[in-house]
Amino acid sequence: MGEQDSAAAGAAETSERAGRFGRAGRAKAPKRPKRHLWHKTPYDGVPGIYAAVQRFLYQIEGPAQLGDRDEPAYVPPADPKCPVCGASLDQHVFSRGGPGKSTHMKCPSPA
Incomplete structure (x- = not known):
């Protein structure tokens, strides 16, 4: 019986130690929601x-004010016009200068 008593005492000590460090088989308390x-x-x-x-x-401050919530989304025009000459942007030539350089638009010559 001495062996059984020491085995039981060892198991009780192990479960007590596990409970003390939070590794026991019991369920953890539910986390409280963070206070806002x-x-x-x-x-x-x-x-x-x-x-x-x-x-x-x-x-x-709140979130950014981006406009009316009920406003419909922007729909780009199917054939945009040039703000300078009024011709379709498909007829224009765009020369992109590359990194650090400006982009230039050349309007078509009037016919």
């Missing part, structure tokens, strides 16, 4: 002082 000031921000869950300041300022 007024509403959620894009900086929630981001560590650091910069994110904390941004979280606070977001409550005051």
Whole structure:
């Protein structure tokens, strides 16, 4: 019986130690939802002082004002016209200068 008693004591000690360090077989307590000031921000869950300041300022500033929510999306015209000569942009020549250089548009010669 001595061997059984020491085995049981060893198992109890192991389970007690596992419980103390959070590795026991019991279920963990559910996580509490993070407290928000007024509403959620894009900086929630981001560590650091910069994110904390941004979280606070977001409550005051709010999201970017991009226009009316009910406004339909922009639909580009099927055949855009040149703002300079009024001809179709398909008739123009665009010369792209490359990185760091400007792009030039050449209008077609009037016929």
